[in-house]
Amino acid sequence: MSGLAFEQPTGGFVFDNCRRNELLLSNGVLPGKIHKTGTTIAAITYKDGVVIAADSRCTSGTIIFDDNVLKIHRLSDNIYALGAGTAADCDFQTRLLESQLELLKLNQDRQVRVATAVRKIQQHLFRYQGHLGAYLIIVGVDVTGSHIATVHPHGSIAFLPFVASGSGGYTSLSVIEDRFKENMTEEEAKQLARDALYASTTTDLYSGSRINMYVLTKEKLDKFLPYEVVGVRSDKQNDYTLAKGTTQVLSTNVKKIEFDIVNEKVKTTTGTHEAMELA
Amino acid sequence: MGDDILSYNGGVALAMKGKECVAIACDKRYGVQNRTIATNFTKIFQYSDHCFVAFCGLATDVQTVSERLKFRTNLYELREQRKLKPVVLYNMLTNLLYERRFGPYFVFALVVGLDPKTGETYVYDSDNVGAVSDNVNLATVGTASEYIFGLGELFFKPNMNSDELFEATSQALLNGVDRDSASGWGAVVYVIEKDKITVRELKGRQD
Numbered sequence: 001m002s003g004l005a006f007e008q009p010t011g012g013f014v015f016d017n018c019r020r021n022e023l024l025l026s027n028g029v030l031p032g033k034i035h036k037t038g039t040t041i042a043a044i045t046y047k048d049g050v051v052i053a054a055d056s057r058c059t060s061g062t063i064i065f066d067d068n069v070l071k072i073h074r075l076s077d078n079i080y081a082l083g084a085g086t087a088a089d090c091d092f093q094t095r096l097l098e099s100q101l102e103l104l105k106l107n108q109d110r111q112v113r114v115a116t117a118v119r120k121i122q123q124h125l126f127r128y129q130g131h132l133g134a135y136l137i138i139v140g141v142d143v144t145g146s147h148i149a150t151v152h153p154h155g156s157i158a159f160l161p162f163v164a165s166g167s168g169g170y171t172s173l174s175v176i177e178d179r180f181k182e183n184m185t186e187e188e189a190k191q192l193a194r195d196a197l198y199a200s201t202t203t204d205l206y207s208g209s210r211i212n213m214y215v216l217t218k219e220k221l222d223k224f225l226p227y228e229v230v231g232v233r234s235d236k237q238n239d240y241t242l243a244k245g246t247t248q249v250l251s252t253n254v255k256k257i258e259f260d261i262v263n264e265k266v267k268t269t270t271g272t273h274e275a276m277e278l279a
Numbered sequence: 280m281g282d283d284i285l286s287y288n289g290g291v292a293l294a295m296k297g298k299e300c301v302a303i304a305c306d307k308r309y310g311v312q313n314r315t316i317a318t319n320f321t322k323i324f325q326y327s328d329h330c331f332v333a334f335c336g337l338a339t340d341v342q343t344v345s346e347r348l349k350f351r352t353n354l355y356e357l358r359e360q361r362k363l364k365p366v367v368l369y370n371m372l373t374n375l376l377y378e379r380r381f382g383p384y385f386v387f388a389l390v391v392g393l394d395p396k397t398g399e400t401y402v403y404d405s406d407n408v409g410a411v412s413d414n415v416n417l418a419t420v421g422t423a424s425e426y427i428f429g430l431g432e433l434f435f436k437p438n439m440n441s442d443e444l445f446e447a448t449s450q451a452l453l454n455g456v457d458r459d460s461a462s463g464w465g466a467v468v469y470v471i472e473k474d475k476i477t478v479r480e481l482k483g484r485q486d
Contacts, residue, residue, distance in 0.1 A: 018382035029284045058412070063425055065404070066412050087410035092377050131381065240434055242446035247453070248482040250465075255476045257328050257395070 038206025039071060040168030041082035042196050043139045043148045044176060045161050046189035049217030050146045052139050053193040053227065054082050055168070055200070055207040067209045070225070076101050076112045077221075079140030080214060084166035085153065086133035093134050097121050114140040114147040118157055126155030135165050141218050168200025168207040175199045186215060194227060201230045284385045285336045285407075287312060289461030291421030292322055292333035293452050294389045295435060297444035299398035301391045303331050304452045304468040306421075306483075309338055310461065318464040318485070326352050327363040329393040329471055332372065335421035336386035336407065344384050348372055365392025365401035376409035383407045387420035395473045419455075423462045427455035445470050445479070453483050 025031065038059045043052045054071040057064055073081045073094035079101070083090025097120060101112045118138050125132055136151040150163045162180050164172035175196040184192070190213065197211040210226035292305040309320030323333045324345045332348065334341040351371050352363055369390045376384060385407055392401040404418035405411070412418070417435050419427040434447035449468055456463040466481040 012378075013380055014378045015382050017379055017384065021382050024284060029287070031284060058410075060406065063428065065406075066415060068413060068415075070413065086408070088373075088377055088380065088406065088408040091411045092380075092409070236433075236436075241436070241443060242434065242450055244442045244446065246446050247449040250480040250482050253478040255478070257474055257476065259395075259474065 039084040039166035040164065040172050040197055040200035040204060040207040041071060041084050041137055041166050042164035042169075042172045042176065042193055043082065043137050043162065044180065044184075044189050044193050044196075045146050045148055046184040046186060048146075048186065049141050049215065050139050050148060051186075051189040051193045051213065051215050052080060052082055052137070053197045053211055053213045055197060055230075056210040056212055056226070057201075057206065057208040058087055059206050062205070064208075067231070070212060072212060072214055074098060075117055075138070076105065076140070078111055078142055078216070079114055079117050079138065080216065081117075082137040082139070082165070083134060084137075084169075085135040089132045089134040090136065093121065093124070093132060094136070097124075111142055113142040113144065114138060114149065115144075118149045118151060118159075121151055122155045122157050125151065125153055130154040137163055137165055139216065141216055146216075164196060164200075166200075166207065168204030171200040171203050172196035190215065190227075198228070198230060285387070286422045286461055288336070288338040288341075289422050289459075290320070290322055290335045290338075290341075291419065291423040291427065291452070291456060291459065291462040292335050292389050293419040293427050293431060293448060293455075294333065294391045294402045294404075294417070295431065295444060295448045295451075296400045296402050296416050297439040297441060299393070299400065300439075300441045300444055300470060300472045301393055301400045301402060302441075302444050302448040302468060302470045303333055303389065303391045304448050304466055305333050305335070306423075306452070306456050306462040306464065306466050308462055308464040313460075315464065321467050323467065323469060324349070326368055327392075329395055329473075329476075330363055330365050330368050331391050331469060331471065332368065333389040333391075333420070334386045335388075335424075337384075340384040340386045344375065344386050344388075348375060351375065364394070365390060365403075368392065369401075369403045369405075373405055373409035373411055376405060376407060380408050389418050389420055391471065393471050393473065398473060421462060423455045423459035426458045427451055430455050441470050441472055441477070445477075449479075449481055453481060457484055 041054045056068050058066040058069045075081050075098050081094045105112045130153045138149045149157050149159045151157050162176050201208045209231040211228045213224040213227035215222040289310045294303045305322040307318050309317040325331050388405045390403045402415050403412050417431045430451040434451050468479050470477045
């Protein structure tokens with residue numbers, strides 16, 4: 001696909017900048033920082049289903065770019081994915097998988113299984129030999145029961161009863177390892193997930209702000225957006241409103257936008273008229 | 280300045296939300312590392328009546344990506360026979376950037392828009408590979424973004440009217456670029472409302 005004038009997007013990756021970028025890098029220029037999600041994501045199975053939780057911070061280096069990101073991506077009505085690693089890869093790869101699963105569901109006329117989603121994403125990531133930085137946790141409830149799988153960028157997977165991932169993953173995992181037991185109740189599972197996320201949002205600097213949680217069972221999906229706000233903002237001490245005219249302006253140009261008339265209504269008054277008095 | 284490719288040409292942009300209005304602002308410097316070549320290089324481009332995008336980073340990619348995006352949006356408008364909505368523009372942009380995930384353009388982008396019927400405001404930012412953000416109150420990209428984030432958080436308050444929004448955006452931008460040698464040399468602020476767009480050139484330090 002040449003980079004010439006008439007460029008029709010054909011789908012898939014395009015490599016026309018690669019040669020130029022290689023040249024820049026060989027001249028000693030450093031590549032720019034890509035947004036990394038730098039995250040904590042965790043999932044726990046309990047008696048009736050699964051509880052999934054994620055923090056909401058998105059960092060680029062040490063700058064917090066976005067304080068309220070949803071890291072829980074829908075793959076199907078019964079399957080969700082949590083994404084850690086490079087933000088763009090998590091977003092696009094889960095979106096791609098979502099559309100593939102929708103087509104599969106329509107084709108096979110059955111609810112999609114977690115194992116199918118995991119196999120598809122694993123084979124896709126393996127093709128790219130780890131260059132797509134998506135550390136995913138695929139979670140869902142299907143005819144065979146509730147499942148949690150962790151997927152690594154090179155394509156390795158593991159089906160586990162509980163898992164935590166991301167930069168704050170180790171912290172969360174230690175909390176879960178301590179208190180996990182089979183067949184917990186929903187309240188116990190939610191509390192454990194909350195405590196695990198709380199531990200990492202307070203210790204890991206790349207995780208923070210809010211704890212978002214979904215509870216997924218065969219019958220329902222409960223969304224808690226957020227379940228808890230860990231990074232509570234204090235109110236501003238002062239009012240910093242700037243008076244009109246603070247900024248010196250060299251020139252102003254006002255462009256009016258033409259309105260399209262969508263609807264026209266003429267209302268006539270129907271009240272009784274007072275007779276005119278002719279004195 | 281460093282050897283970072285994103286600060287080779289310098290430049291910064293900021294976007295902020297108000298009540299039924301959005302503001303997008305950028306500086307005007309175009310430089311090559313420490314030399315300033317031009318002081319009229321604005322980084323904001325219009326794609327629809329109420330949709331604007333600012334690109335910051337390598338200047339050649341700012342021009343290429345803005346023109347490539349214009350190509351796609353023009354075709355969209357011809358095919359669909361309707362104007363672009365901010366969310367659609369944002370999705371097109373992130374797709375364009377993610378297509379080149381393994382040979383990326385060196386630009387970070389800000390997309391702002393307004394729905395003229397409902398007054399709903401949209402501010403989105405994107406990194407150079409198309410990482411998707413939510414609709415945020417305040418976003419900034421470029422070499423002075425770290426300084427402007429702090430000022431923006433200070434001056435921003437929810438539901439500002441267009442005058443307050445203009446002042447908050449301008450002061451955050453001007454004071455931020457004063458601390459960054461790679462941006463500055465004047466600024467332009469677009470305040471987008473339902474029925475009009477006000478473009479103001481600001482008086483700033485010329486260094």
